Structures are given as C-alpha cells and as structure tokens.
Ligand code: G3I
C-alpha cells in the first residue's frame with residue numbers, strides 16, 4: 037500500500053473563494069514563475085512570480101509560495117509550476133466549501149450508535165443497528181447504592197467516539213460544546229444547513245438534531261440516584277474490525293468521575309439555553325437539561341477530585357478495562373467551563389463565583405482535556421452575561437482571545453508555509469488536525485470580536501492546511517479533494533465492504549509520537565502521517581476532531597470570506 041503520494045504542489049484541493057487569499061506551497065527552491073490554466077488547455081489565464089525561497093525547518097525542506105489571490109475568476113483551474121509539475125484541478129467560486137461543511141456534519145450521522153442507517157439517508161453506507169446498549173452492565177468500579185455491580189441499565193444511542201465503538205462522556209463534552217457554539221454563533225446560517233438526516237424535516241436546525249442525538253444519550257449516563265455521571269460506556273476491550281451488528285461483547289458503564297460530571301454539567305447547561313428557544317416542539321427538554329446539569333454540578337461539588345485512573349481501577353476490579361482513558365487530573369478548567377455555562381444559562385452569579393476565570397494574559401487552545409477557552413467563547417457570544425459580572429469580576433475575554441489569535445497570526449507570519457498550523461513542533465500531537473481546526477475557531481472568534489479581516493484570512497489558511505496545503509499533500513478529510521485518506525483506522529470504514537472510506541471524516545493527522553508503531557513515511561513532525569488502517573495514532577477519526585472541522589468550514593461559509 038502506498039504510504040504517501042509525493043506532490044511538489046500543496047494547496048487546498050477543494051478550492052478558493054474568488055476574493056479571498058489563494059496560496060499554494062511549492063516544495064523546492066529556485067522556481068521563478070507559475071501559471072493557472074483551465075483543465076485540458078495550455079493557455080495561461082493567470083501568471084505570477086513565485087515568492088522567495090523559505091526554509092520549512094520542521095519538514096526539513098525549502099519551499100516557495102505561489103500566491104494567486106489576484107485571480108478573481110471563477111471555475112476550475114490547474115496550477116502549473118515549471119520544474120515542479122501541475123496540480124490536480126481545483127475550483128475557485130463562491131460557497132466553495134459548502135459541500136465540505138455539509139459532508140463534515142453528515143459525518144456525525146454515520147457515527148450514530150444503536151440505530152439502523154436506512155438507504156434513504158446512508159445510501160451505500162446503509163447498515164443495520166448494532167450496540168443496542170439497552171442492557172448495559174454496571175462495572176464493579178461504578179457500583180453504588182441504587183445500582184450494584186452487575187445491575188442493568190439502558191443507555192442507547194449517541195455517537196461512536198471514533199474509530200472504536202465506545203462512548204466517552206469527557207470527549208462528548210468538548211464535541212457538543214463546539215457544535216452548540218456553532219449554532220449560538222451562527223444561528224441563521226445553521227438554520228439553512230441540510231444534513232439529509234431523518235430529522236431534516238422537523239422544526240430544529242439539523243446541527244441541533246445531530247447534537248440532540250448525543251445529548252439524549254448523555255442524559256442516560258447520569259445516575260438518577262445521586263446525579264453523578266459515569267465516565268464512559270465501553271466494552272472491556274476494543275471490538276475487532278467488524279460492523280456494529282457483529283459486536284456482542286458485554287458493555288459497561290464504569291466509575292463516575294468529576295471530569296465527566298463537570299463536562300456533562302457544562303454542555304447540558306449550554307444545551308438548555310439553546311433548546312429553550314425551541315420550546316414548543318421539544319416540551320420539557322430545556323428544563324430536563326438544566327436540572328441534569330445542576331445535579332451533576334452538585335455531585336461534582338461533593339466529589340471534587342474523583343479522577344478516572346484506569347490502571348488503578350484495573351488493580352481493584354474485574355473485568356479489566358483497556359479502552360480509551362480520557363483521564364485528566366487537572367480539572368481547574370472543567371470547573372471554570374461548567375461554572376460559566378451554568379451562570380450564563382441560569383443568570384445565577386454564585387455558579388460563576390465558584391470557579392471564576394483567571395485573568396491570564398492569553399487563552400489556551402481548546403482540546404478534550406483543556407476546556408477553559410470554551411467558557412470564553414460562550415462569554416464572547418453573550419455580552420450581556422459578561423457585562424453582568426461587573427467590571428471587578430468580569431474576565432478580560434476580548435484581551436485573552438485576541439492574545440491567542442495574535443500569537444497564531446505571528447506564527448503564521450513566521451512560518452514558511454504561511455499557516456498558523458505547524459508554526460511550532462508542539463502543534464503536531466495525537467489528533468494534530470484538531471489543533472489546526474481549533475486554531476481556526478480561535479481565529480474566527482477573534483474576527484467576530486474585532487472585525488479585523490486578518491484573523492479570518494488566517495482561519496481560512498488553516499482550512500487550506502487541512503484540505504491539502506500541508507507537507508504530506510493529503511486533503512485530510514475522507515472523500516474530499518483529490519488526494520485524501522483511503523485507509524483510516526475506522527472500524528465502520530474498514531468493515532463495511534465499501535472500498536472508499538466513510539466520507540466527510542477528518543483523520544487525526546501527523547503525529548511524530550507514532551504510538552501505534554505502524555510504518556510511517558517519515559518521523560519529521562509535519563510528515564509523520566501514515567494512511568494505513570494500522571495507524572490509530574495518525575489516521576483514526578474522532579468526534580472531537582470532527583466538530584471543530586464542522587465549526588470552521590461552516591463559519592467560513594457563513595462569513596463568505598471577502
Ligand atoms: O499532553 C502531553 C504533552 O504535554 C506532551 O508534550 C506530549 C508528548 O507526547 O504528550 C501529550 O499527551 C498526549 C495526549 O494525547 C495529548 O492530548 C499523549 O502523549 C497521547 O498519548 C494522548 O493521546 C490520546 C489518545 O487517545 C491515547 O490516550 C489522544 O489525545 C486522544 O484523542 C485519544 O483518544 C482516543 C480514545 O482514547 C479512544 N477512542 C479513539 C480516540 C482517538 O484516537
């Protein structure tokens with residue numbers, strides 16, 4: 037199997053907006069000119085000079101940039117650089133990422149657990165239901181007064197987390213927070229999205245229908261006896277590379293954790309205020325979400341330091357659990373996120389005061405274990421709630437978010453490829469593509485706060501990165517662009533008998549950690565990507581990587597980059 041197809045020209049393979057920046061990276065140095073032609077024609081419709089040679093230190097190569105921003109024509113084009121070859125055809129046009137945004141949202145539908153996907157919505161990817169999760173066992177680590185070990189509960193639905201078939205509360209937290217923020221930030225555009233799902237005809241925007249699918253599952257993860265939230269619903273070990281309907285091993289809820297309770301509280305508080313606006317079609321839902329959030333918060337206050345430590349659990353209980361851990365032992369940010377969401381939804385200051393946001397200079401980039409900045413996004417979207425905190429205690433939301441975005445702009449300016457993503461080696465972690473997408477969201481937020489187009493341009497450059505303007509030359513979304521992953525570590529894609537992977541899914545991306553010990557074409561951070569089923573450390577897909585892709589692509593479409 038080919039690990040990587042080398043191309044000297046790296047650009048967004050989906051396309052460009054007519055009036056927005058258009059940049060391709062040309063590997064190598066010494067070229068002088070480039071041209072754009074129409075497919076099948078030799079006649080140049082645009083010509084330009086390549087930029088100066090630059091050193092791409094992390095990829096250990098020289099590059100030049102081909103900037104064709106000034107080409108405002110629409111249609112299909114080919115980029116040609118004498119000595120470096122020609123690109124695959126790409127588009128310039130308005131709404132050029134609309135299909136990608138829609139496909140990325142649809143990616144969540146294909147991850148749905150416990151339900152059949154009928155041909156009307158899934159086409160060739162139609163499949164019978166699996167993992168009904170109606171008889172989930174209470175793992176001994178989760179035994180409590182009302183539910184002893186071995187007790188049975190129903191916890192159906194939701195999304196599979198990733199390439200595996202388990203369902204994790206912590207990772208559902210940031211995922212839902214990101215999708216709900218997309219709706220809160222761009223309600224009008226979201227109302228027009230059509231994901232083509234069974235719920236598309238109802239009164240709710242599809243992105244909220246999709247989120248609701250996982251929220252309803254999340255509600256079942258709360259123990260009604262005490263308000264605590266199980267950390268995850270899982271097999272003891274990972275399922276094989278088989279379809280859901282072939283999976284029959286027992287499923288468990290495991291130990292309740294403080295992280296799960298706080299992420300649950302944050303996202304259900306946010307959901308409550310979002311669904312409050314749709315009261316009539318969803319009677320009682322907003323109240324249920326709010327009560328669940330408050331109860332989870334109360335449990336966390338009584339159990340502030342119950343960390344999920346799988347090794348410790350396995351020393352005490354049977355069966356041993358070997359699936360994803362999502363362990364986090366620093367919950368200051370989870371407290372702050374939950375406190376802020378509960379405050380904004382209820383208006384009660386006491387929540388915010390229980391875990392106020394720090395006056396740090398810069399906001400950290402979000403990730404599944406780093407959620408403080410999600411609270412800042414919420415306050416940025418709710419200026420009245422922010423103002424009501426009073427000059428004394430309101431956190432400097434604008435200053436902190438602009439500081440984050442400015443550091444990304446500085447990184448982009450200093451990087452050889454002109455993208456914020458990859459300006460530092462630390463960007464290349466497990467799930468690095470979600471770093472690129474989350475940087476893009478941070479830049480969109482800065483644009484919303486400041487109106488400065490430079491932030492929007494940098495956000496678009498990170499979408500370019502994900503869609504092909506990167507050292508591997510891959511468009512990292514399955515089924516998109518002209519050179520995309522064919523072998524993701526994704527049980528559904530591997531086992532479904534369809535040659536192509538499930539479309540619209542963002543793979544993890546370059547990860548020099550290479551914890552899977554698979555064959556990689558390179559150990560260099562930007563090139564440590566392996567398009568093989570083996571590679572769960574660089575080529576899996578995951579809901580917390582997918583959500584920021586959906587946000588970024590949808591936000592850029594909504595804002596129609598000038
Ligand atoms: O935070 C440290 C950082 O300080 C250090 O510099 C760096 C050096 O390698 O490591 C960082 O920690 C890494 C962490 O991800 C950062 O998020 C760990 O090494 C790395 O092992 C860890 O990977 C996590 C992986 O599970 C293994 O636990 C990923 O974040 C997480 O997204 C991934 O999630 C899995 C689920 O467990 C199971 N389902 C699939 C899902 C996606 O692969």
Ligand code: 9MR
Nearest residue numbers: 198199200274359360361525572573576
């Ligand atoms: O398939 C699993 C993937 O979803 C996880 O992200 C990854 C890390 O926890 O683990 C994968 O499972 C592997 C297991 O950890 C080790 N044996 C090989 C499994 C992959 O087939």
